[in-house]
Amino acid sequence: MTESSPISLIQGVEDQQIEDPRNGPIAMSLSDVAVSFNGRTAVRDINFLVPKNKVTALIGPSGSGKTTLLRSLNRLHDLTKGAKVTGKILLGDTDVYNGGIPTTVLRSRIGMVFQRPNPFPTMSLYDNVVSGLRFNGVKKKSILDAACEESLKAAALWDEIKDRLKAHGSTLSGGQQQRLCIARALAVEPEVLLMDEPTSALDPISTHAIEELMGELKDRVTIVIVTHNMQQAARVSDLTAFLLMGEDRAGEQIEVAPTLKLFSEPDDQRTLDYIQGRFG
Amino acid sequence: MTETMEKDSAQIRAEVREHLRERADKTVRRRMATSTVMSGVCWAAIVVAAVPLVALLFELFHLGWSSISSWSFYSTYSQQPSGNNLSAGGAMGQIIGSVALVVYAVIISVPIGVTMGVFLAESQARAANWLRIVAQTMVSAPSVLMGLFIFKLILLQFGWQPSALAGSLALSILMLPVIAIATEIAVRSVNPSLREAGLALGARPSTTSLRIVLPAALSGIVTGSILAVSRAVGETAPILFVIGGISSGFGWKPFDQVNALPVLIYLNVKQGSYPSQISQAWGMALLLVIVVFVLSLFARIWANRNQKEQR
Ligand SMILES: Nc1ncnc2c1ncn2[C@@H]1O[C@H](COP(=O)(O)OP(=O)(O)OP(=O)(O)O)[C@@H](O)[C@H]1O
Numbered sequence: 001m002t003e004s005s006p007i008s009l010i011q012g013v014e015d016q017q018i019e020d021p022r023n024g025p026i027a028m029s030l031s032d033v034a035v036s037f038n039g040r041t042a043v044r045d046i047n048f049l050v051p052k053n054k055v056t057a058l059i060g061p062s063g064s065g066k067t068t069l070l071r072s073l074n075r076l077h078d079l080t081k082g083a084k085v086t087g088k089i090l091l092g093d094t095d096v097y098n099g100g101i102p103t104t105v106l107r108s109r110i111g112m113v114f115q116r117p118n119p120f121p122t123m124s125l126y127d128n129v130v131s132g133l134r135f136n137g138v139k140k141k142s143i144l145d146a147a148c149e150e151s152l153k154a155a156a157l158w159d160e161i162k163d164r165l166k167a168h169g170s171t172l173s174g175g176q177q178q179r180l181c182i183a184r185a186l187a188v189e190p191e192v193l194l195m196d197e198p199t200s201a202l203d204p205i206s207t208h209a210i211e212e213l214m215g216e217l218k219d220r221v222t223i224v225i226v227t228h229n230m231q232q233a234a235r236v237s238d239l240t241a242f243l244l245m246g247e248d249r250a251g252e253q254i255e256v257a258p259t260l261k262l263f264s265e266p267d268d269q270r271t272l273d274y275i276q277g278r279f280g
Numbered sequence: 281m282t283e284t285m286e287k288d289s290a291q292i293r294a295e296v297r298e299h300l301r302e303r304a305d306k307t308v309r310r311r312m313a314t315s316t317v318m319s320g321v322c323w324a325a326i327v328v329a330a331v332p333l334v335a336l337l338f339e340l341f342h343l344g345w346s347s348i349s350s351w352s353f354y355s356t357y358s359q360q361p362s363g364n365n366l367s368a369g370g371a372m373g374q375i376i377g378s379v380a381l382v383v384y385a386v387i388i389s390v391p392i393g394v395t396m397g398v399f400l401a402e403s404q405a406r407a408a409n410w411l412r413i414v415a416q417t418m419v420s421a422p423s424v425l426m427g428l429f430i431f432k433l434i435l436l437q438f439g440w441q442p443s444a445l446a447g448s449l450a451l452s453i454l455m456l457p458v459i460a461i462a463t464e465i466a467v468r469s470v471n472p473s474l475r476e477a478g479l480a481l482g483a484r485p486s487t488t489s490l491r492i493v494l495p496a497a498l499s500g501i502v503t504g505s506i507l508a509v510s511r512a513v514g515e516t517a518p519i520l521f522v523i524g525g526i527s528s529g530f531g532w533k534p535f536d537q538v539n540a541l542p543v544l545i546y547l548n549v550k551q552g553s554y555p556s557q558i559s560q561a562w563g564m565a566l567l568l569v570i571v572v573f574v575l576s577l578f579a580r581i582w583a584n585r586n587q588k589e590q591r
């Protein structure tokens with residue numbers, strides 16, 4: 001197990017000075033965030049900063065509330081009956097829940113990529129990419145065309161599909177579909193991109209392509225990624241938050257630290273147990 | 281010690297294998313016997329079900345074909361046979377009337393039914409549950425009820441004249457729950473992650489429903505609507521008292537009185553005393569069956585095609 005443990009990926013960094021990405025600009029901040037469904041708390045006591053233009057990974061065993069937490073950031077729980085989010089989430093200076101910002105505006109500033117690629121089945125590739133712009137009222141063809149090309153290039157998909165933009169999404173491979181979904185999310189120029197296990201339905205090569213892509217996208221967008229794969233977290237992220245189910249069966253935050261530190265010398269014994277594969 | 285143990289264990293395993301093989305043989309033999317019996321039962325059931333159906337269709341073609349294979353059936357109006365002219369005429373007025381009734385009914389019921397179905401699928405309000413129960417009850421309510429309702433409300437209460445529109449309203453009430461339920465099922469079967477993807481792009485919930493969910497549910501909605509039409513087109517009871525009916529020529533405009541195929545079938549069989557009227561009735565019945573068959577076929581082909589496309 002230690003062989004494949006993420007620690008081995010980051011060996012020899014102990015003596016290095018590990019820089020904390022939270023010392024730079026901050027994209028989002030979470031304080032005392034908790035989410036409950038029908039009165040049952042799913043995740044609670046979340047406090048951390050999401051550094052700007054970095055990748056923040058949420059890791060933790062199944063049921064520790066990673067997805068639940070991620071979806072609270074773009075208010076995707078709003079339509080779930082019985083779901084309640086408390087605490088304070090800031091996007092820049094804007095209070096996500098109490099700042100009076102319309103959810104439509106908020107969600108165009110915080111994009112999302114889902115676990116399973118979900119291109120709109122009735123739309124062409126082109127229409128898929130520009131759908132977010134159209135939903136938000138953009139009609140001008142020159143802008144749509146330019147945004148389509150630009151975001152497909154950013155998602156490293158342009159060369160593969162530029163000749164068949166009229167085709168349907170289902171004609172792409174799973175990995176291409178996921179990159180299409182990334183392009184679709186990027187087209188509305190979000191500040192933050194949320195990704196919920198974006199590679200868990202993909203083969204290793206597509207996974208690698210998307211991991212590389214994340215590194216390239218950091219310049220334009222802040223990424224928060226949920227992943228089950230600790231190697232992936234170690235490879236792609238700058239900051240890692242480790243969640244674990246507490247005694248009340250609600251997920252809580254155990255440790256948030258620069259990725260190098262969390263995977264090499266975590267402060268909490270439970271973090272160490274988890275990254276060494278001792279539970280979860 | 282271990283050697284004897286091993287021997288024993290080997291023996292036990294051999295016995296188990298032997299036993300298993302015997303059981304398996306028996307099971308296979310029993311299954312094959314059951315399967316033979318069951319397929320016999322199935323075939324018998326198919327024959328029992330198919331014989332009356334085939335006989336009915338055969339009779340229908342036998343008696344109706346001569347009417348509908350003649351062009352005058354479509355190009356002349358029906359008439360009352362009399363002493364020196366025994367012909368009952370064609371059914372042009374009835375065909376036009378039935379088409380008009382169905383077209384108006386579609387225009388009325390599809391938008392309302394689809395809206396209702398989307399509401400049923402997406403609303404978490406308690407009203408949705410009640411509406412669903414009402415819709416499910418209405419699907420199986422006797423169709424004469426719709427006719428009585430429109431007769432009482434629109435003709436007696438509001439004082440309208442009998443008209444195509446009154447008939448279409450009655451048919452709409454018949455079609456509405458069918459379309460609403462089909463829409464609800466189609467909308468519910470759309471992958472919820474598509475809706476979330478729309479919302480996550482900043483689309484309003486209504487935009488998401490209209491531009492993502494409804495298009496993805498379209499094939500189910502169209503199939504349901506076609507089935508509703510094929511049910512409505514052959515109905516007599518809901519329109520019998522509300523469309524009036526004219527003896528010569530034809531009506532088609534919303535406030536015209538109109539004729540309809542099923543109504544003339546009913547009248548011919550009930551009151552007609554001339555053989556030409558009976559044969560005209562068989563012709564109209566055959567035409568209706570063919571139309572319904574084609575519509576169902578179309579609904580099925582449409583559903584299959586879209587299923588493949590969406591995979
Ligand atoms: N819509 C919901 N209604 C009720 N409970 C929910 C809902 N969504 C999530 N939960 C509960 O919240 C808890 C955390 O679930 P969540 O999906 O966030 O875990 P996760 O860390 O993403 O797990 P996984 O790694 O398996 O994806 C679970 O106990 C789950 O049952």
Ligand SMILES: [Mg+2]
Pocket residue numbers: 066067068226
């Ligand atoms: Mg999850």
